[in-house]
Amino acid sequence: MAARGEDEESPLPLTLSRFQLSEEYGFLLPNPLTELPAPYGPWMEIAGSLPQLIASRQLRSRLRQMPQLSTRDLRGREELHLAHLVLSFLTMGYLWQEGEEGALKVLPRNLAIPFWEVSQSLGLPPILSHADFVLANWKRKRPSGPLEIENLDTIISLPGGESLRGFILVTLLVEKAAVPGIKAIVEAINALPRLDEEALHKALQQLAGAIGDMGKALRRMHDYVDPAVFYSVIRIFLSGWKDNPAMPHGLVYEGVSQEPMAFSGGSAAQSTVLHAFDELLGIRHSQESTRFLHRMRDYMPPPHRAFVEEVRRAPSLRQHLLSSGNGSLRAAFNRCVSALADFRTQHIAIVTKYISAAAAKAKAGRGEPAAGTGPPPGKPPSLLEGKGTGGSHIFRFLKSVRDTTREGMISA
Numbered sequence: 001m002a003a004r005g006e007d008e009e010s011p012l013p014l015t016l017s018r019f020q021l022s023e024e025y026g027f028l029l030p031n032p033l034t035e036l037p038a039p040y041g042p043w044m045e046i047a048g049s050l051p052q053l054i055a056s057r058q059l060r061s062r063l064r065q066m067p068q069l070s071t072r073d074l075r076g077r078e079e080l081h082l083a084h085l086v087l088s089f090l091t092m093g094y095l096w097q098e099g100e101e102g103a104l105k106v107l108p109r110n111l112a113i114p115f116w117e118v119s120q121s122l123g124l125p126p127i128l129s130h131a132d133f134v135l136a137n138w139k140r141k142r143p144s145g146p147l148e149i150e151n152l153d154t155i156i157s158l159p160g161g162e163s164l165r166g167f168i169l170v171t172l173l174v175e176k177a178a179v180p181g182i183k184a185i186v187e188a189i190n191a192l193p194r195l196d197e198e199a200l201h202k203a204l205q206q207l208a209g210a211i212g213d214m215g216k217a218l219r220r221m222h223d224y225v226d227p228a229v230f231y232s233v234i235r236i237f238l239s240g241w242k243d244n245p246a247m248p249h250g251l252v253y254e255g256v257s258q259e260p261m262a263f264s265g266g267s268a269a270q271s272t273v274l275h276a277f278d279e280l281l282g283i284r285h286s287q288e289s290t291r292f293l294h295r296m297r298d299y300m301p302p303p304h305r306a307f308v309e310e311v312r313r314a315p316s317l318r319q320h321l322l323s324s325g326n327g328s329l330r331a332a333f334n335r336c337v338s339a340l341a342d343f344r345t346q347h348i349a350i351v352t353k354y355i356s357a358a359a360a361k362a363k364a365g366r367g368e369p370a371a372g373t374g375p376p377p378g379k380p381p382s383l384l385e386g387k388g389t390g391g392s393h394i395f396r397f398l399k400s401v402r403d404t405t406r407e408g409m410i411s412a
Helices: 038-047 050-055 059-064 076-096 109-122 130-135 161-177 179-191 197-219 227-238 272-281 287-299 302-313 317-323 327-363 394-406
Strands: none
Touching: 038 050, 038 059, 038 076, 050 059, 050 076, 059 076, 059 109, 076 109, 076 130, 076 227, 130 161, 161 179, 161 197, 161 227, 179 197, 179 272, 197 272, 197 327, 227 327, 272 287, 272 302, 272 317, 272 327, 287 302, 287 394, 317 327, 327 394
């Protein structure tokens, strides 16, 4: 290989700030705004009453009467993210108010045009995604209090009561637990060109610990989310209009395009965290799973997508370890892979409980949501039983990525 020229610059060290990532919050939007400027009062007023308007079947008529607002008064990333969050929740409520059998084919222009414009500004699709639902949808009850579930609330809500709140906030805590692991990625990639094995070992230990903490956070789902409420009330509002039999032709965004467009619903696969871990560890999934995962990257904020790509292009950690005789480094690497496989096994268990088992109970008439969570929109959903809200064949996908993760271990 040719020697580096005297005047050729060394590549910049990897930093989080280049990708709008926070040392404290990782991929979460730090302290999101909770109010839009005064001209957007009509959006915020309806968004603040979404669960009640959907439960009383009044949301569609309210939204049809809503004035069409210009997006020109939105300033800066935080206002755009809050606008995207609000418009995505209004859209999901409007489309799924009557359940999967009452889905509509057209989003009215007073919602479609501003949603499209805000989406274009952020580089996000015009649909509710993980970036809205979790990353930008949180606030502290006491501003100086800790980032713990008792001190957290959502900014915008949908039917589902405390179970919806728990689902969003537990997922948020999984993202927060990942932060030391995200910082470990940076440390590991910056240590590789220096051949700093001590820093590399420390980064791998930190990564394994973070993945373990993510698993502990994920287990709290069992404490805060009722499976019957998730399956019968919440899940429909996360569903998209791509690979969804309830909306086989997609959705027409009135005033934007005369042709229908198809977008995937919200999915854990849209979280940037595991994509970044997979790229660092050199985990290679099946062709089908990779295709789906890469499609989900289109639902991430562009800077987060760019971070994953930067990790992918970095010098290969796996190749370094394969050529290195350092047994303790290999063992630390394998602990990361094992922790990641365990996390994915936990995810399978949660999906089994909240979708498969809940679907069986709903069919048998034993899965009634508790009072106070809002009525199910129409009949319990059935068309997406075997699929995730993102449109994947959920168990085949989850088991495949778990198994290929395990295969990423390096033999001693």
